[in-house]
Amino acid sequence: MTVKNPDREAIRHGKISTEPLRDKPAVPSWALKLGMAVTGLIFCAFVVVHMVGNLKLYLPAHEDAHGVVRPALDIYGEFFRTVGEPMFPRTSLLWILRIVLLACLIIHIYGAFALHGRSRRSRGKFSRSNLxxxxxxxxxxxxxxxxxxxxxxxxxxxMDLTIGAQPAASDVFEHGEVYANVVASFSRWPVAIFYIFAMLMLFLHLTHGIWLAASDLGITGKRTRQVILFLAYLVPAIVVIGNIILPLSVAVGWVS
Structure with a gap:
């Protein structure tokens, strides 16, 4: 290793320098890895729950709390907007969930780019691959x-299914009409293809992410790691298959 020390005379006489090889980062790498592991597992739990909720697209319509017959997906969406009432104002807990997820997203993105940059600087021109x-x-x-x-x-x-912003959303987007919005959105083949492609990327990201999270959290038992490796492929596969079925069902006309 080449020691970057401006005191060449000290190096020549074999004196040990107390200068650090690099500046101490504001956030240590272990904290970034821990933050990415925890937020990654939160996202994993979220996509599992989100996938299960989306499958309500296939349930028959039934009466809501007011006796109105509505699609099951619409009733599910209304549940998230009204959960906690009357103790909490309408959509308050939903916004708390959104803020938590946004904070997790910021921590995850910052950690990813910070660690990637530190890795490149430490490695320099040397790289190892296919290990x-x-x-x-x-x-x-x-x-x-x-x-x-x-x-x-x-x-x-x-923008497509929550905000309803153009040009991402369909022309018939209407707040609260979850079922109709999903059908209108996935009826557009470019959107359905992009959704499927993103789910394949999610499989790769989740699979390796779950394995990394287990390592960063200090899980070292051989049997435990074998179970985690199995789950690292099983859980993303279930999520991705469950999510890919949705746009395909709409795009080919099975759901309308």
Whole structure:
């Protein structure tokens, strides 16, 4: 290792320098890794719950709390807007959830780019690749790329089905009409294809992310890590398959 020390005379006489090799970062790497692990697991839990909720698209319409027959997906969406009433104002808990997820997203993105930058500076011109081989190596190399794709997808998805902003949203978007908005959105083939592509990126990102989170949280038991490796493929596969079925069902006309 080359020691960057301006005191060449001290180096020549074999004196040990007390100067650090690099400036101490404001946030240590272990804290960034821990933050990414915790926020990543929160996102994993969220996408699982979100996928289960989306599958209500296939349930038959039934009466809501006011006796009005509505699609099950609309009733599910209304539940999130009214949960906590009358103790809490309408949509208050929903906004708390959104703020928590936004904070997790900021921590996750900052940690990803900070650690990537530190890794590049520490490695310099030397690089090692294909240490694990196969899918693990590919997922490792593409974590930043898949993360950026997922960030773009999140922005588009919010504009499309939450905010209803043009040109992302369909022309017939209407707040509260979740079922109709989903059908109108996925009836557009470019949107359906982008959604499916994003879900494939989610599989790669989640698979390697769950494994990294287990390592960063200090899980070292051999049997436990074997279970986690199994779950690291099973859970993302279930989520991705469950989510891909939605746009396909609408795009080919199975749901209308």
């Amino acid at each position: 694990m081989g196969g899918m693990n190596s590919f997922a490792t190399r593409t974590m930043l790329v898949t993360g950026v794709v997922l960030l773009l997808f999140i922005i588009f998805h919010l």
